[in-house]
Amino acid sequence: MVEQILGAVLAVAVALAACVAYFWGTNWLLDRWFADPPGRVSDDVSTERDLMRSRIRPWLFIFPAMLFLTVYLVYPVFETLRLSFFDRFGQRFIGFDNYIWAFGDGIFWQSALNNLAWLLIVPSFATAFGLVIAVLADRLWWGNIAKTLIFMPMAISFVGASVIWRFVYAYRGPDQEQIGVLNALVTGMGFAPQAWMTIPFWNSVMLMVILIWIQTGFAMVILSAALRGVPEETLEAARIDGASDIRIFFDIMIPQIWGTIIVVWTTITITVLKVFDIVYAMTNGEFQTQVLANLMYRWMFISGDYGRGSTIAVIIMLAVVPIMIWNIRRANAEQGTR
Structure with a gap:
């Protein structure tokens, strides 16, 4: 454990030192390269050199990010797109055979339908x-505490959250003491415990609950933040006119933050399309x-079929794009109207 912590600290220190050395070194070279030559130079030459430095310097800062991207x-x-037209070893060109296989494979369609269910529910x-919760928490004196507790799952990785929920759905057999929270409740009400993760459809719904738990925060x-805007x-005028809280919520609040709701919904949708860790x-x-992400993992890293x-x-990328x-267009349009 100590070795792992020391290794992490060393990695961070080396990375920071490398960043400092890169930015200091490149800026020093830039200043030396476009420095005024010895002797008197005209103001036009000096201004031109200053202009060149100011044009090049931003690229020095974004170059590492562009390189890593x-x-x-x-x-x-592009490599994944290329491999999709080749055989399992990525050597022989087979055209659209992999796509024909995908759209004719029953397991692929089952995975796609599962993805669709995730997209509709989560x-x-x-x-x-x-x-x-955002509306109700603002009305409570302990609302900030509630928001903090609800946001906490966002700080947990998907795998960590899955480990937590494994104890919620845990099943030990009909004649054993149940440690799973859900089965403890079921047996406490006099029903038989269930192996929840083996029940088709409902097991997928229970997996979706984990992501809902994370993304709600x-x-x-x-x-x-949008509601505060x-x-x-407007709210006071509606109350004076006799509008109920429900009418104010649906007829005033939601229409004014509808753009933000759509952005949140689409952001979570993109996360759902890439879901892998929880399953x-x-x-x-x-x-x-x-x-689909699990099916891709199985074909790529377990079966060793790079093509499929x-x-x-x-296909996942084409669904996300x-x-x-x-x-992005909606965000740009909203910024253009401000």
Whole structure:
């Protein structure tokens, strides 16, 4: 444990030292390269050199980020697209055979339907719960404490959250003492305990509950900030006119923060399309809980079929890209109207 901590501290120290050395060194070289030559130079030459330094310096700061994005994001995208047209070893070109296989495979369609169920349930419930909690918490004197507790799952990794919920859904057999919270409640009411993770459809719903539990805090924070932007004069006028709290919520609050609600919903949707950790840690995709990311992992890293694994990865990417483009365009449109 001590060695791991020391290794982490050493890695951070080396990384910081490398960053300082890079930025100091590149700026020093830039200043030396465009320094005024010995002797008197004209003001135009000196100004031109200053202008060149000011143009190049920002690129020195963004170059490391661009390099890492290219190596770890741009290149993998094109390489994955290329491999999707090749055989399992990535050597023989087979055209669209991998895509024909994918759209004719029953397990692929089952995984896609599971993804669709995640898309319909998780973003809707997480956004709705986040909105309701954001409204109610502002009316309580301990509302900030409640918000903190609800936001805490956001600080937990998906795998860590899955480990926590494994104890909630744990099953030990009909004749053994149950340690799972859910089975303890069931047996306490006189019913038989269940192996929840083996029940098709409902096991997927229980996995979705984990992501809803995590993402509700994110939705709550964003929507709470948006609600604070609703003019108090509008709310007071509605109360004077005799509008109930429910009417104010649906007819005044929601329309004024509708853009933020859509952004939160689409952000959670993108997260859901890439969901992998929860399913992998809880069921490993067994009992009909598999989603496309798990199917991609199995073909790519367990079966060793780079072609089919890359094909599924491309399909996931194509599903995410339109939502991201729409989200970005909407954000740009809202900024343009301000």
